[in-house]
Structures are given as C-alpha cells and as structure tokens.
Amino acid sequence: MARDNKTKPTEISAEEFIAAVPDPTRRADAEAVAAVFAEVSGKPATMWGPSIVGFDAYRYVYDSGRKGEAPAIAFSPRKPHLVLYLSPGEARDGLLARLGKHKTEGGCIYVKSLADIDLGVLRELATVSLAHRKAMHPD
Template sequence: MGKDGNKTIETDNDVATFLAAVEPPERREDGERLAALMQAVSGQPPRLWGPSIIGFGSYHYRYDSGREGDATRIAFSPRKAELVLYLSGISDEDCVPLGKHKRGKGCLYIKRLSGIDMGVLEALIQQSWDYMADNPA
C-alpha cells in the first residue's frame, strides 16, 4: 500500500516486460497497441500502477474528507477476458459509435480492438486526457 493509503500506486516495474507476459497473445497484441495509442495521445511514457494497470500521466487529488493521493490520468489493464480502460469525462452517448463494448463506472470494457472503431477510441482517450487536465479530482 502506498504512503497515501492507495493500493494502486506507480511502480518502477517495466511495462514492456509486463505486456510480454500477457495472455492470451491477442490480448497482449491489443495491450501493446493500446499502450502506443495512449502514449501518442498523452505524450507521456507508460508506467505500471500496481501489478497490472498501465497508466499515462498523473495527478494529485484531495477530497473534502482530507484523503489525498496520486493517480494516473488515463490507464488500461489487459485482463484475461478483456481490456479495461480507465477513462473519465466520457458518457455512454460518447461511446455509442465505438462498437462492441461495455461500460462501468469510470471503466470501458473491450474484448478486442478489432471490434471497435479506433478513431472513436482515440477521440475518447483524448477527451478523457483533456477532461483530467481541467478536473483532476
């Protein structure tokens, strides 16, 4: 656990090594492609946050409760069943033209990048990156 109480903290673990071990191979390829896309949008290098989240950029937050910490601005995790993207500032309506996906609170779930519109995904990532610049917490 990080000094601020967060379980998901930035680590020094190597992203390329982590991605090379992702299974199945299709998920690994999608993870490498998504990492390149998020790096291009953000202009930031990929960093591992916790054991399995690849994040780009960071911000400091402070809640009214006094809890504070650091988090990644945009991120994803190449899980066995699907890619989980952690994006803020996007709506269900924004995601309609994306293609086959599911939504959760702050998450976008995609089985395969081949099943979605990559131009729409890039626009959503950019929208989230810009939103986090203006609304960090």
C-alpha cells in the same frame, strides 16, 4: 487515520508486463492501446500496481482531505476483457455510442477485442478523458 492508496506507480516495466501477457491477441491489443495512449498523452507508460498500465498522472483531494495520485488514462489487459480507465464526462457518452462493442461499469470500459471497436474513437476518448482529468485536477 488516512489510508494509503493501493494502486501506486511501481518500478515494474510496462513494456515487460505487456510482453508477458500470455494470450497473443490480448497482448497485441495491449500493445496497440499502449501506443494510442502514449501518443495522446505524450508520456511513457508507467505501471500502477501489478496490472494497470497508466499514462500521465493527476493529483486529487477529496472533501474528506484524503489526497492521492492516479493515472490520467490507463488500461489493464485482463483475461476476459481489456479494461480501459477513462474519465467520465458528457463528451465520453457520445463517443461511447460510436466506439463499438463494449460494456461499461462504473468508470471502466470493458472491451473483448480491439477488432470490435473503432480505434479512431478510442483515440478521441483518450484525448477527451485526458483533457477532462487535467481540467478537473490542475497541478
């Protein structure tokens, strides 16, 4: 039996979620990333689950037949890091080399502070990631 995805769009306000981030620096960073991702995607922020702020969405189907929907680009203002959820791809690797101080694990990019990275490169990463998702998963 197919299982449901845990992370789904919710009715929670992304703006209220970001405004409630307790650390003022992390909150300001989240507001800045939200502005960049909204500009790149042309879509408003949507909460996916309790802590992921996503922009635009794509549908996927695994070889097993399992289907789902996920945010095309997203982030989460976690306590130790700002976590960026951006599509992998060859173009991403070159941009990551120019991004600034960050760590990667799986499909996630971990940033301690936006002051440590180049926002122009983040904008490029979001643009490339969104294009990659749309090319891989056309609706």
